[in-house]
Structures are given as structure tokens and as C-alpha cells.
Amino acid sequence: xxxxxxxxxxDSLKEKKFSSVELTQFFLDRLDLYNSSINAFxxxxxxxxxAMARNADAMIQEGRQNYLTGIPIAQKDIFCAEGWKTSCGSxxxxxxxxxxxxxxISKFNEVGAVNLGKTNMxxxxxGSSNETSFYGNVKNxxxxxxxxxxxxxxxxxxxxxxxxxxxxATDTGxxxxxxxxxxxxxxxxxxxxxxxxxxxxxxxxxxxxxxxxCHTAEDCAAMLNVMTGHDPKDSTSVQREKENYLKGIHxxxxxxxxxxxxxxxxxxxxxxxxxxxxxxxxxxxxxxxxIVEISLPNNHLSIPVYYVIAPAEASSNLSRYDGVRYGYRxxxxxxxxxxxxxxxEEGFGNEVKRRIMIGTYVLSAGYYDAYYLKAQKIRRLIxxxxxxxxxxxxxxxxxxxxSVAFPIGDKxxxxxxxxxxxxxxxxxNLAGLPGLSMPAGLxxxxxxxxxxxxxxxxxxxxxxxxxxxxTNTDWHNLSPKGFE
Amino acid sequence: xxxxxDEIKKIAHLARININELEIGQVSEKLEGILGLxxxxxxxxxxxxxxxxxxxxxxxxxxxxxxxxxDIREKSLELSKETNQSLFIVPRVIE
Numbered sequence: 001x002x003x004x005x006x007x008x009x010x011d012s013l014k015e016k017k018f019s020s021v022e023l024t025q026f027f028l029d030r031l032d033l034y035n036s037s038i039n040a041f042x043x044x045x046x047x048x049x050x051a052m053a054r055n056a057d058a059m060i061q062e063g064r065q066n067y068l069t070g071i072p073i074a075q076k077d078i079f080c081a082e083g084w085k086t087s088c089g090s091x092x093x094x095x096x097x098x099x100x101x102x103x104x105i106s107k108f109n110e111v112g113a114v115n116l117g118k119t120n121m122x123x124x125x126x127g128s129s130n131e132t133s134f135y136g137n138v139k140n141x142x143x144x145x146x147x148x149x150x151x152x153x154x155x156x157x158x159x160x161x162x163x164x165x166x167x168x169a170t171d172t173g174x175x176x177x178x179x180x181x182x183x184x185x186x187x188x189x190x191x192x193x194x195x196x197x198x199x200x201x202x203x204x205x206x207x208x209x210x211x212x213x214c215h216t217a218e219d220c221a222a223m224l225n226v227m228t229g230h231d232p233k234d235s236t237s238v239q240r241e242k243e244n245y246l247k248g249i250h251x252x253x254x255x256x257x258x259x260x261x262x263x264x265x266x267x268x269x270x271x272x273x274x275x276x277x278x279x280x281x282x283x284x285x286x287x288x289x290x291i292v293e294i295s296l297p298n299n300h301l302s303i304p305v306y307y308v309i310a311p312a313e314a315s316s317n318l319s320r321y322d323g324v325r326y327g328y329r330x331x332x333x334x335x336x337x338x339x340x341x342x343x344x345e346e347g348f349g350n351e352v353k354r355r356i357m358i359g360t361y362v363l364s365a366g367y368y369d370a371y372y373l374k375a376q377k378i379r380r381l382i383x384x385x386x387x388x389x390x391x392x393x394x395x396x397x398x399x400x401x402x403s404v405a406f407p408i409g410d411k412x413x414x415x416x417x418x419x420x421x422x423x424x425x426x427x428x429n430l431a432g433l434p435g436l437s438m439p440a441g442l443x444x445x446x447x448x449x450x451x452x453x454x455x456x457x458x459x460x461x462x463x464x465x466x467x468x469x470x471t472n473t474d475w476h477n478l479s480p481k482g483f484e
Numbered sequence: 485x486x487x488x489x490d491e492i493k494k495i496a497h498l499a500r501i502n503i504n505e506l507e508i509g510q511v512s513e514k515l516e517g518i519l520g521l522x523x524x525x526x527x528x529x530x531x532x533x534x535x536x537x538x539x540x541x542x543x544x545x546x547x548x549x550x551x552x553x554x555d556i557r558e559k560s561l562e563l564s565k566e567t568n569q570s571l572f573i574v575p576r577v578i579e
Binding site: 319380 | 496498499500501503511514515517518521524525526534535536537539540545553556559560565572577
């Protein structure tokens with residue numbers, strides 16, 4: 001069952017080759033076997049998962065089967081799921097049992113997908129290595145001495161280690177695409193506003209977006225079909241007709257214009273990765289695509305801009321954790337102020353505290369114009385670069401991350417080094433564009449991701465372009481040793 | 485950009501995060517590093533550039549103000565460390 005696509009799992013359930021209960025039990029057994037070695041899940045609840053599987057089997061029996069009915073999906077622990085512990089990787093929410101479902105969770109529930117458990121993540125999605133989690137770091141199934149990337153490192157490790165057929169993830173600056181890259185998976189960050197953020201614990205509200213993490217583009221399309229749709233509970237959810245992302249997934253790509261941003265191939269990129277991406281470009285040429293050089297001249301500013309905007313929004317979003325209504329509360333305190341300050345000192349980890357303090361500083365009296373307003377203006381310049389680029393090409397191609405999976409501990413004490421992991425992904429979040437990462441080769445036996453960036457709402461096209469690559473190459477079929 | 489101890493304490497207080505005296509040096513070093521990175525922005529000419537607060541040009545949608553989830557008071561209160569009847573309890577703030 002571990003090598004089957006979501007389509008094959010769905011067909012097998014329909015043909016009664018196995019039931020959802022059997023399938024769910026199979027993955028729960030794998031969880032028992034492997035989770036302790038990679039720490040991909042923060043929590044799981046076998047009884048709940050199996051009850052959902054029984055319900056799915058009844059749906060299938062009654063002829064109410066959808067594509068994902070009965071298929072176990074790992075859910076990033078950032079999504080509130082009623083009755084499930086939802087920690088966001090933080091001590092602050094270690095005792096938090098969500099009292100309601102996030103819209104993403106409701107949508108999976110409606111089609112009868114099974115919640116397999118909640119995946120580990122960097123605390124409040126702040127990190128690129130999954131080392132900031134209160135629940136310990138996640139290990140990369142390709143090399144358990146290496147990080148899986150972050151912040152959706154648990155989702156990535158769960159799917160790469162075949163502990164789950166597919167997972168949800170979120171991406172504020174690269175948190176879907178970078179771990180997908182480091183774990184050899186296909187991950188898609190949709191256009192801002194396509195997937196509802198209701199019940200998805202907020203980090204930086206103008207950048208956060210949920211998406212799927214799977215083995216293939218086709219699986220991602222099936223997941224996206226469930227996840228998207230207008231939601232009145234999220235005021236930034238876009239009102240547009242729901243698309244079927246599987247519909248044009250096999251369309252020929254002859255004549256497709258692929259833009260190569262020269263800034264993505266400058267210093268900081270591993271030469272071996274550059275070579276692999278060039279091989280990917282050659283593959284697309286063979287498939288009939290036309291290659292054009294483009295420029296994103298302000299891309300190097302995306303990291304400084306992000307580290308103003310994201311912490312500013314985070315400092316506001318995370319002010320809700322005060323120990324009063326839910327979450328952690330310190331044991332001893334003198335007065336209300338003391339309770340707030342100690343609760344937040346003890347409940348948050350170092351990286352989260354750093355970002356809250358940076359955000360507080362850039363928004364504080366006297367600094368707003370120099371930092372926050374300036375960053376918003378440069379955000380406009382970065383966004384305009386993409387607008388100009390898309391006049392010349394249909395899609396942009398480059399690396400997803402500057403390196404492959406790096407050793408655990410390598411960058412943990414040096415935030416600036418860590419932040420460079422997102423140098424190719426952050427600009428799309430600032431512009432609100434969709435981006436996809438897919439495996440394109442191996443360097444030192446570790447996966448290398450190739451990124452596609454599309455224009456607004458071009459997810460169907462991105463998935464189509466990725467799927468055509470995957471029907472002609474085998475990189476997405478490779479799996480780490482020791483998890484068979 | 486260099487922070488002195490009082491500045492770090494002030495930021496921490498605004499953020500409502502207690503900060504241990506012994507950690508101030510380390511915290512300020514990390515924050516100074518991040519602000520050094522951010523300072524790359526200062527060289528950029530942004531005259532006449534409209535700030536961009538949001539990725540999409542969207543307006544705030546309105547909806548009818550009606551109850552959709554019924555009474556969730558008990559469910560919400562259960563999550564708190566300290567409640568009394570229908571109230572969240574915090575240390576006394578008015579003498």
C-alpha cells in the first residue's frame with residue numbers, strides 16, 4: 001500500500017481490495033514502527049482515526065465515495081481539529097484541545113478522508129529546519145542525521161517516510177516548498193486566498209497559505225480539489241469558481257514559455273544543485289518548452305522585507321497567547337502583568353520570542369516608517385518584478401532551496417544562515433503567487449527540489465507542467481532506504 | 485545598530501515577555517544581527533512607491549451578523565486554567 005498513488009488507493013477502496021479501516025490500520029502500524037525514529041507526528045489518536053475509517057467505509061458502501069474518501073491524511077499541527085490536541089509545535093498550546101475544526105479540516109471530513117494524526121512543525125511555523133518545535137526536531141528519512149526542512153518538516157518526513165500517503169502543510173515564506181525539496185516531495189503553495197485560513201493558527205496573516213504535500217503533482221491536484229473554495233469565515237478568502245485541478249493535468253506543454261530568473265543562479269547556490277536544475281530545464285526543452293531569460297532584480301531584498309513584515313504580523317497575532325483564556329499559564333505570579341510576561345517567557349521558544357521582539361520593535365513608535373512602511377514599499381517592487389516577468393513567460397523555474405538537507409544543529413544557532421534557506425521562496429509569498437517544488441535529482445544521495453512559480457491562480461497550469469515532467473522522469477518515485 | 489540593555493528591556497516589556505538579566509546580551513546580539521539584515525532595505529529608493537499591505541487587491545467583505553455556531557460558552561471556558569461560573573479569572577487589577 002505504500003507505493004500507491006492517491007488515485008490507486010481510491011480505486012482499490014472502490015474495488016474493495018482493502019477497506020479504509022485496513023488501510024488506516026496499515027499506516028497506524030507504520031507510525032508505531034517508524035515515528036520514534038523520525039518524530040514526524042506530535043500526536044495521533046488511533047481510536048479516532050479508525051472511527052473515521054469506519055465512517056468512510058460506510059460512505060463507500062453507500063456509493064458516496066469521493067476521490068479521498070477513506071484515505072488517511074496527515075494534518076499539520078497548525079490546523080485546529082475538534083477534539084484533537086492542536087499545539088502548533090509550541091509549549092504554549094501543549095494543553096490545547098481544539099474546540100472546532102479549521103475549514104481545511106472540515107473539507108477533508110466532508111469527503112470522508114481519515115485524519116491520521118497531527119504532524120510536527122517548527123514552533124508557530126517559524127523555522128526552516130523543524131528544530132524549533134517544543135516536541136523535538138524531526139529527522140529526515142533520507143538521512144536521519146539531517147533536518148527535513150521546515151516549518152512543515154513533520155508533514156514532509158511523514159510522507160517521505162511513507163507513514164502517510166499525503167499531508168497538509170502551510171507556507172509563509174517557503175514552509176511547504178523547502179521541506180518538500182529537502183525530502184524529495186511535491187509540494188504546492190497556492191495563490192494567497194485560495195485556501196481558507198480559518199482555524200489555521202496564524203503566523204503572518206498576509207503571507208500564510210495552506211497547501212498539499214505529496215509524492216506527485218497529480219496527488220497534489222487531488223488534495224487541492226478538496227482544500228480550495230470560498231469561505232465566508234476567512235475575510236481574505238477569494239470568491240471565484242472552484243476549479244478541478246485534475247482536469248488539464250495531462251495537457252501537452254508544447255510552446256510553454258519558461259522564464260529563468262538569472263538572480264536564482266547567483267552566489268549561494270550549490271553548483272551541483274545548479275547542474276541538476278539545468279538538467280531539469282533541458283528536460284522541459286525536450287518536452288517542447290521554450291526557455292527565456294528573465295530578471296527578478298529585487299529578489300535579494302525579499303529576506304530583509306520578510307523579516308520586517310512577518311515578525312510584525314506575528315507580534316500582533318501572537319499577542320493572543322496571554323495565559324487567560326486557553327493555553328499555557330505560568331504557575332506563580334504577582335499580578336496580571338507578571339502573569340502575562342512569565343507565561344510568554346516560559347510558553348514560547350527562543351526563535352518565536354526573537355521574532356515577536358523584532359516585530360514589536362519595527363512597529364514601535366518612531367520606527368514604523370523606517371521599517372514597516374519601507375518594507376511594504378519594497379514588497380510592491382518585488383511584486384512588480386513578477387508582473388514584468390510574466391509579460392515574457394508563462395511560468396518561472398529555478399531551485400527551491402540553496403542546499404540539500406543539512407545536518408541537524410548546523411544552522412540552529414545562526415538565524416541569519418537559517419533564513420537564507422528561503423531565499424528562492426519568500427518572494428512568491430510577498431507577491432501572493434503560487435509556487436510548487438518537485439524532486440529533480442539527487443546530490444550526495446539527498447533530494448534536490450526544482451521550483452515552478454506561476455501567475456495568480458495558475459495552480460492548474462503549475463500542476464500540469466509538473467505532472468508532465470513527472471510522467472517523463474523518475475525522480476518523484478525515489479524513496480529513502482530503510483522505510484520500505 | 486546596537487541595543488543597550490534598557491532598550492532590550494523596553495522591547496521585551498512592550499512584547500510582554502519576561503527577560504532574564506543573564507540572557508540580555510545574547511538576545512541583543514541576535515536581534516542586532518537580524519536588524520543588520522533588515523538594514524539592507526535602507527539603500528533602496530522607494531520614493532513615490534505605494535506601500536503594499538496585501539497580496540491581492542481585496543476589499544473587506546461584509547456578512548450578516550447572525551449566530552452560526554450556537555452557544556459555545558462551556559466549550560470555550562473549559563480551555564482556561566481558571567474560571568468561575570461564566571468568567572475567566574485573572575489576578576485582581578482594580579484595588
